[in-house]
Amino acid sequence: MSSLYVIDAGSSVHHAVSCDCLAHRFGNAGDRPVRARVYPTDLTDAQWGQIRLLIPVPGWMGGRGGRPEGFCHREMIDAVLYLVDNGIKWRAMPTDFPAWDAVYRFFGRWRDGGGLQVLHDRVRRACREEAGRGAEPSAGVIDAQSLRAAATVGADRRGFDAAKKVAGTKRHIVTDTLGLLLAVLFTPAGLHDRDGALPLLTRMRRTCLRISHLWADGGYAGRLVDCLAEQLRLHLEIVKRTGTAPGFQVLPRRWVVERTLAWISCCRRCVRDYERRTDTAEAMTFWAMLKTMIRRLGLPAAPLTPGGTTPAPARPASPAAPAA
Numbered sequence: 001m002s003s004l005y006v007i008d009a010g011s012s013v014h015h016a017v018s019c020d021c022l023a024h025r026f027g028n029a030g031d032r033p034v035r036a037r038v039y040p041t042d043l044t045d046a047q048w049g050q051i052r053l054l055i056p057v058p059g060w061m062g063g064r065g066g067r068p069e070g071f072c073h074r075e076m077i078d079a080v081l082y083l084v085d086n087g088i089k090w091r092a093m094p095t096d097f098p099a100w101d102a103v104y105r106f107f108g109r110w111r112d113g114g115g116l117q118v119l120h121d122r123v124r125r126a127c128r129e130e131a132g133r134g135a136e137p138s139a140g141v142i143d144a145q146s147l148r149a150a151a152t153v154g155a156d157r158r159g160f161d162a163a164k165k166v167a168g169t170k171r172h173i174v175t176d177t178l179g180l181l182l183a184v185l186f187t188p189a190g191l192h193d194r195d196g197a198l199p200l201l202t203r204m205r206r207t208c209l210r211i212s213h214l215w216a217d218g219g220y221a222g223r224l225v226d227c228l229a230e231q232l233r234l235h236l237e238i239v240k241r242t243g244t245a246p247g248f249q250v251l252p253r254r255w256v257v258e259r260t261l262a263w264i265s266c267c268r269r270c271v272r273d274y275e276r277r278t279d280t281a282e283a284m285t286f287w288a289m290l291k292t293m294i295r296r297l298g299l300p301a302a303p304l305t306p307g308g309t310t311p312a313p314a315r316p317a318s319p320a321a322p323a324a
Contacts, residue, residue, distance in 0.1 A: 019072050021041045021052060026061060027068035034072055035096050041081045050297040054122040056115045065192045073099045082285045087268025103259045111283040113130055120286045121207060123293045130297065137176035139213040141257040143201070144172045144193040145265075150274045157278060159188025169273045171261075171285065172196040174204050174214070177253070179260040180207055181289040186273070186281045193219040196226060205232050215239050215253035259266065295317065 014114050023029035037043070043051075055073060060066040079097040083090070093100040110116040125135040146161040149168030160167045172185040172193070183204035187196045197220055204211070213229075214236045221238045228234040239254050267288040276283040 008031075009026055011160065013168050019074050021056065022058065023069040023071060023247045024072050025060040028070040032070075032072075035075050035078075037078065038096075039078070041085045042078045043074060043081075047184060049120070049295065050126070050165065051123060054119060054126065056118040058115075059113065063120050064082045071102055071106070076103060078235075079103045080107055080287055081291050084269045084284055085291060087271070087274075096207060107283070109281060116283055116286055117207075117266075119177065120129065120290055120293075122256035123290060123297065124176075124182075127180060127293050127296050128176070128178065131178060133178065136209060136210045137180075138210045139212050139215075140174050140182055140204070140208075141253055142172075142174045142253070143261065144170050144196060144219075145261050146170050146189045147273045149189075149271055152276055153273050157186070157188060159190030161189040164189075169281070171273075171281075172200045173257065173258070173264075173285070174200060175257050175260045179263070180293065181257045181260065181286065182211075182324065184282050186278045186286045194222060194224045196225060197224055198231075200256060201228065201232055201234060205234075213237065217241075217251075217254055221313065252272075263292050267291065272307045 019029075019034050021029070024034075052074075058066070058069060060068050079093060080103065082088075082097070083093065083103070090100045090104050093103060110119075124225060127174060128137070130134055146166040146289045147168050147170065148166055149158055153169065157169055158167065159169070162172065163277060166189055168189050170187050170189045170191060170193075172187065174182045183200055185196060185200040185203060197216075201214075212233065212235060214234055216236055216238060218238055218240050220236060225236045225238070228236050239251050241251060264285055267284075269284050270288045273281055275284065
């Protein structure tokens, strides 16, 4: 990658080599230096090389209006991944990223314009092909997770899950057999898993046409099985826990979606529901899964030195304390 700027070795960490994203090549981002990648959530060169061609073409390039972007796509993705993984407030964005309101506008454009969904689905297909599977799944697993709601969540989105004793919202997800996210839906926590399944799977069916078989726990048994077969042509198989074996059990297929919920919960912004809008909460879930999938595609993420792409040297061990 050719550099557009002469980098002084003693300059600030904000200065690094140029980028090959669309905003730099065709937009207005070429007049500013690229931020150095120093955080664990930053994309490595290998990871960026895997996803840069999967990023959807922005509207201003496709003749749909809008001003050419002035901020690097790679920087913006790094900023959103930092926020989702660390659970910070928008206004607490570190100063080496673009201004928080610029990052929020980027987040909102991709949420409202469908860019996030397109990128997520393309990365998921690439992960499946890398694992030796077909690009489109034919089976999935469904489950739900109750989340405590912060004070920013409105009363219209809140509920109480009597079974889990949780007041807040519920995250309904469906994954493929690798645990990769297919669709997500947020509802009040008081809504039964079975009642949230139909709108969730209707949303999934719009993009995943090959799926014909689903696995779920006993909470989805009953009239939902026949309803899905009639309306969406989906066969729902209930995987029940055997009553003879005591303690924890790893149940066939069900563990896949439980692991995905654990992956999502590793991002602090997704541990609780902090969002005022439902679509923002769903977008945060997709960003959390993007972080997991991108790491599958590229090399393991590692902090980079301010001027290049080599891992930062390890700090020398501190001298042992003298004996008392």
